[in-house]
Amino acid sequence: MRRSPLLAAWVLAAVAATLPAAAVNVEEFEKRVTSATLDNGLTLLVYERPTAPVVSFFTHVDVGSAQEVPGITGLAHMFEHMAFKGTSSLGTKDHESEKKAIAKTDRAYAAYMAARSRTRGFDTEEVARLKQEFEDSRDAAKAYVERDEFSEIVDRAGGTGMNAFTSADTTGYMMALPANKVELWAYLESERFLDPVFREFYEERDVVQEERRMRTESNPIGRLLELFLTTAFQAHAYGRPTVGFMSDLQSFTREDAQRFYDTYYVPSSITVAVVGDVDAKALLPLLKRYFERLPAGPPPPPVRTQEPVQTAEKVITLVDPSQPIYMEGYHRPSVYHPDDAVYGAIADVLSSGRTSRLYRRLVRDEKIAAQASAFTGFPGTKYPHMTIFFAVPTPGHTNEEVQRAIREEIERLKREPITEAELRMVKTQTKANLIRGLQSNGGIAGQLASYQALYGDWRELLRDVERIEKVTQEDVMRVARVTFVPSNRTVAMIVNQDSASEEAKQ
Amino acid sequence: MRSKLTRFILPLLAGFGGAWTSGAAQVGDFREIAFPALPEFEIPKPEVYKLSNGLTVFLMEDHELPLISVSARIRTGSNYMPAGKQSMGEIFGQVQREGGTLSRTGDQLDDFLEARAAFVETGMSGDLGTASMNCLTEDFDEVFGVFIDVLRNPAFAAAKIELAKVRLNATIARRNDNVGGIVGREFIRLIYGTESPLGRLAEYATVAAVTRDDLLAWHKKHYHPNNVYLGFSGDFDSKELKRKIKAALDGWPKGPAFAEPDVPYQQTSKPGVYFIEKGDVTQANIRAGHLGIRRDSPDYHAVTVMNEVFGGGFSGRLLQNIRSEKGLAYSVFGGIGDSFLRPGLFQVGMSTKLSTMAQSVRALQAEVRGMIQNPPTEEELQQAKESILNSFVFNYVSRGQILSQQMTFAYYGLPTDYLDRYRAGIEKVTAADVARVAKKYMHPDRMALLVVGKSAEFDESVDVFGEPQRIDITIAPPPDTKARVEKTASSVEAGAE
Numbered sequence A: 001m002r003r004s005p006l007l008a009a010w011v012l013a014a015v016a017a018t019l020p021a022a023a024v025n026v027e028e029f030e031k032r033v034t035s036a037t038l039d040n041g042l043t044l045l046v047y048e049r050p051t052a053p054v055v056s057f058f059t060h061v062d063v064g065s066a067q068e069v070p071g072i073t074g075l076a077h078m079f080e081h082m083a084f085k086g087t088s089s090l091g092t093k094d095h096e097s098e099k100k101a102i103a104k105t106d107r108a109y110a111a112y113m114a115a116r117s118r119t120r121g122f123d124t125e126e127v128a129r130l131k132q133e134f135e136d137s138r139d140a141a142k143a144y145v146e147r148d149e150f151s152e153i154v155d156r157a158g159g160t161g162m163n164a165f166t167s168a169d170t171t172g173y174m175m176a177l178p179a180n181k182v183e184l185w186a187y188l189e190s191e192r193f194l195d196p197v198f199r200e201f202y203e204e205r206d207v208v209q210e211e212r213r214m215r216t217e218s219n220p221i222g223r224l225l226e227l228f229l230t231t232a233f234q235a236h237a238y239g240r241p242t243v244g245f246m247s248d249l250q251s252f253t254r255e256d257a258q259r260f261y262d263t264y265y266v267p268s269s270i271t272v273a274v275v276g277d278v279d280a281k282a283l284l285p286l287l288k289r290y291f292e293r294l295p296a297g298p299p300p301p302p303v304r305t306q307e308p309v310q311t312a313e314k315v316i317t318l319v320d321p322s323q324p325i326y327m328e329g330y331h332r333p334s335v336y337h338p339d340d341a342v343y344g345a346i347a348d349v350l351s352s353g354r355t356s357r358l359y360r361r362l363v364r365d366e367k368i369a370a371q372a373s374a375f376t377g378f379p380g381t382k383y384p385h386m387t388i389f390f391a392v393p394t395p396g397h398t399n400e401e402v403q404r405a406i407r408e409e410i411e412r413l414k415r416e417p418i419t420e421a422e423l424r425m426v427k428t429q430t431k432a433n434l435i436r437g438l439q440s441n442g443g444i445a446g447q448l449a450s451y452q453a454l455y456g457d458w459r460e461l462l463r464d465v466e467r468i469e470k471v472t473q474e475d476v477m478r479v480a481r482v483t484f485v486p487s488n489r490t491v492a493m494i495v496n497q498d499s500a501s502e503e504a505k506q
Numbered sequence B: 001m002r003s004k005l006t007r008f009i010l011p012l013l014a015g016f017g018g019a020w021t022s023g024a025a026q027v028g029d030f031r032e033i034a035f036p037a038l039p040e041f042e043i044p045k046p047e048v049y050k051l052s053n054g055l056t057v058f059l060m061e062d063h064e065l066p067l068i069s070v071s072a073r074i075r076t077g078s079n080y081m082p083a084g085k086q087s088m089g090e091i092f093g094q095v096q097r098e099g100g101t102l103s104r105t106g107d108q109l110d111d112f113l114e115a116r117a118a119f120v121e122t123g124m125s126g127d128l129g130t131a132s133m134n135c136l137t138e139d140f141d142e143v144f145g146v147f148i149d150v151l152r153n154p155a156f157a158a159a160k161i162e163l164a165k166v167r168l169n170a171t172i173a174r175r176n177d178n179v180g181g182i183v184g185r186e187f188i189r190l191i192y193g194t195e196s197p198l199g200r201l202a203e204y205a206t207v208a209a210v211t212r213d214d215l216l217a218w219h220k221k222h223y224h225p226n227n228v229y230l231g232f233s234g235d236f237d238s239k240e241l242k243r244k245i246k247a248a249l250d251g252w253p254k255g256p257a258f259a260e261p262d263v264p265y266q267q268t269s270k271p272g273v274y275f276i277e278k279g280d281v282t283q284a285n286i287r288a289g290h291l292g293i294r295r296d297s298p299d300y301h302a303v304t305v306m307n308e309v310f311g312g313g314f315s316g317r318l319l320q321n322i323r324s325e326k327g328l329a330y331s332v333f334g335g336i337g338d339s340f341l342r343p344g345l346f347q348v349g350m351s352t353k354l355s356t357m358a359q360s361v362r363a364l365q366a367e368v369r370g371m372i373q374n375p376p377t378e379e380e381l382q383q384a385k386e387s388i389l390n391s392f393v394f395n396y397v398s399r400g401q402i403l404s405q406q407m408t409f410a411y412y413g414l415p416t417d418y419l420d421r422y423r424a425g426i427e428k429v430t431a432a433d434v435a436r437v438a439k440k441y442m443h444p445d446r447m448a449l450l451v452v453g454k455s456a457e458f459d460e461s462v463d464v465f466g467e468p469q470r471i472d473i474t475i476a477p478p479p480d481t482k483a484r485v486e487k488t489a490s491s492v493e494a495g496a497e
Helices: A005-016 A019-030 A075-082 A095-116 A124-144 A149-156 A179-194 A201-217 A220-232 A254-264 A280-291 A340-351 A357-365 A399-415 A420-436 A441-455 A460-469 A473-483 A497-505 B002-017 B088-098 B106-115 B137-152 B158-173 B179-192 B204-208 B212-222 B238-249 B300-311 B317-325 B354-373 B378-390 B392-396 B399-411 B418-428 B431-441 B479-496
Strands: A033-037 A043-048 A054-061 A160-166 A171-178 A270-276 A314-320 A325-332 A369-378 A385-393 A489-496 B047-050 B056-061 B067-074 B119-125 B128-136 B228-234 B272-277 B283-291 B332-336 B345-353 B448-453 B468-470
Touching: A033 A280, A043 A280, A043 A441, A054 A179, A054 A441, A075 A160, A075 A171, A075 A201, A075 A254, A095 A124, A095 A254, A149 A160, A149 A179, A149 B378, A171 A179, A171 A441, A171 B392, A179 A270, A179 A280, A201 A220, A201 A254, A201 B283, A201 B317, A201 B345, A220 A314, A220 A325, A220 A489, A270 A280, A270 A441, A314 A497, A325 A399, A325 A473, A340 A357, A340 A369, A340 A385, A340 A399, A340 A420, A340 A460, A340 A473, A357 A369, A357 A385, A357 A399, A357 B158, A369 A399, A369 B158, A385 A399, A399 A473, A399 A489, A420 A460, A420 A473, A420 B106, A420 B128, A441 A460, A489 A497, B056 B238, B056 B399, B067 B137, B067 B399, B088 B106, B088 B119, B088 B128, B088 B158, B088 B212, B106 B119, B106 B137, B119 B137, B128 B137, B137 B238, B158 B204, B158 B212, B179 B272, B179 B283, B179 B345, B179 B448, B204 B479, B228 B238, B228 B399, B283 B354, B300 B317, B300 B332, B300 B354, B300 B378, B300 B418, B300 B431, B317 B332, B317 B354, B332 B354, B345 B354, B354 B431, B354 B448, B378 B392, B378 B418, B378 B431, B392 B399, B392 B418, B399 B418
Parallel strands: A043 A270, A314 A489, B056 B228, B272 B448, B272 B468
Antiparallel strands: A033 A043, A054 A171, A054 A270, A160 A171, A325 A385, A325 A489, A369 A385, B047 B056, B067 B128, B067 B228, B119 B128, B283 B345, B283 B448, B332 B345
16 A cells, blocks of 8 residues: 555645645645546546545536426436436447337327326326326337446446435536446446436336435425425525425426436536546546547526525424424525635534534533534525524423524524634634545545535635634624524424324313 | 636646647447456555453554544443343443543533544444544544543443433434334334344333443443454554553453353244334335344355345346336335344335335335246346455455454454455355355245335235234333323324314
8 A cells, every 4th residue: 555645744734724834735735636627618637546446436517406497396316317327329229219219208208298287178088098108108118228237337347336416506426446447437427428318217207206205205304394495495496305396206308308418417517526546647638538528518507596585584384293393594695605614613613513502502401402403505505595403302392492592592693702712623623524524535536526616626625724714703793693683584393293283272 | 706717717727728639539339448457456454462451452554644543342232231221222322422431521521522623432232332533643642541531431420321311212202203214123123023132122211221320330341351342543653552552551450251141032034914004104115024144154155146136236136127117116125134143134125105005015025036036147147246346345445444344353253354255255156056045045925024104095905915913113101201191192183083
């Protein structure tokens, strides 16, 4: 194993961190990162980390559910699933015939949808007949499928951690392979975004519906979070669930997915990070050869609808079989706002660790909550979003009790400065988190690509420390005062149905 | 935002964009991509030695980052706690650290550690006690002192025991809120038995029964150096560290060796159909299976390959057939599980919309029968073996991971070259082996089938699979509040009318 004194030196100095010193160390770190922007706009990042003969890959696509509009909610996530379905040469027994079968399914589905959606003159028999025709053509297309061949190739090559995620802001694809399989990955990863075939689209749409049933509908916290977001945002796409509304998941089409892909999967929205036992100099030409095949496209359209300033407090109560859960949230500006780090510091002071204010008061001392936390960056960060307070009352205690305690802690933030020791602790933790984030290839790849995509420069990862260093006690008070006001608040809680009915009786 | 992006992107373009003119090269058939041999890679080995008091030390230097982590494994476990005191394990694991030591309170430890962004944590699972720490190199001496203090001299302060009990009671009160939790828990209880330490549950009464004296006595009985495996990885100099370890731990007197008590469990499977009504879900949760195998089974390698064919990743049969082809589930899984000290669970499971419950149960049953009746094709066998063998290098990704493996092997009495033997074992597996172990360890006629969901919307009644036994998951009320809870139950009925 080769040691890496360079990195160790860099990190040590970053921890010591006065500002000029930190800047110098960014340069040290920079020596291990090679970055390039291709002519088509795609950004490549390579980080040499030869600790073991393995390589991790992370592809960040700058699209999420925030790019959706009503009618196609869940489509960004749906495409993420389709990205594993192969290409015209991968995952098929006969793509020419398959293409015709898919086109036939598209037509059958359109006819079925037209009949099904009729509000006047709905003809049950016709709908049933068209549904059958759609299902028959869908099943006929299966004959050409070489099922899950993309995944089989990765598994067989020794791939691990092959997965993907979709959030409000981002779609991310990751995997790791032995170091001798980098070219195979370069082929697969570029090919699936160059020439994706949306085969078995409607079968996979059923899978996504099951995902929604599992995560959102059959889980009390899932139910509460969806209600919270749809209530807190009255206009911006952050108010719509990333997994999609069920009626959209039962209506959008393969052509809708194709349009979405054509619009948003342009190379200028894609950042690829490769971390592990590689030689960047030798690797870059190879990556270039594969990824330059993606044709450049126009920049995707901006999100039009913005969230207006909230003018009234919103409170919703979900009467549910679950035990009570409490949350309240406040709108805050995007990650690009100069106060971004202040919001992070507030969340840390309130809920990071056993010394945090919410833990000590609600959990340790008053024992009214089993868990109490504050977090920010919800549900995304690119656009104005929310800071959230969340608490789980202990048996015999109520939402009202945790609400009162949370509100008093919020008022305290406005009234008196946080202590020097608290602020120092937040800064120390931020630095340590940066170091701990560098312990795995996958973690480094994800962070490099995400910061590059979010800020246009991966170096911002290192500047998190600088940003938090600048936060003052006055900043915390000022930001708390403007943010944590009733008219900017949304409250959502689960009230246990048994206690609700007991109360009604009294 | 606009100007910021431009500012940072432009230098990159200037540096690299110019050199790379367009005119993308053609890319050949991916099937012809050559794989060079993996680079030479010497797997680092930890240094292992014993102190005179029997404590086993593992050292693995790793200077990439200025961090040091330490982890201890202690021969003990909640499986060995007596009936009625089963909640002692969770409380012990939490309060050993939170309750402070003889010289510092838990709150003082919190302040001290978090000011340094350091961690010291403790835990207790079925067959294992744990303690761990992680800190920046510069803080090691102080944090290590705290770690050893927590390991050897926990105070189990009464206030923190009370806090742990409140939180544990909250977990009990909420354990039926999430359907995934119910199905996983109740299936384990069906297979191992509800009275077995492997299946018994925490109840309000068993939480209330735990005393500080219980915790102190348990610590005194089991936390001896000769029952401890202590591993260090990170940014240290071994020679210097050994001196510190000796100074901190040599004086810890040896105690009686741990004698593993018998952990009873249901030895024969209890086939049948079991049902739990859950009204607030849109999916049926399904589990089926029986006991699996022990890790030391001579068939372990063949079973591992079978599991890969059956339920491995996206290329296994379960996912391809039930998820990709039929679209019946997002989550579907299955395989013959193993455990170090006793049989694991053979299980198949999925969640599916209520209206495809019965269809899905049949699909899972068909996959189990199919695995027995249809041995893997040569293609399937190669796919499975190559997946396992080609990803083998991921066992050695970090020095910390290698250290942790060696500690596991030592803890369970496995040879240090266990992974090499494992690889050799996998290489030898044939299609006939897979067929043989499928038949030997999977018995569709002896499976317990558990379904949780809203029965009114099932496609067919659970009865079609046999006379269902309803499992009562009502949470037993705390002894002193029984009257109040009964009143609540009757008012629910009133409310429903």
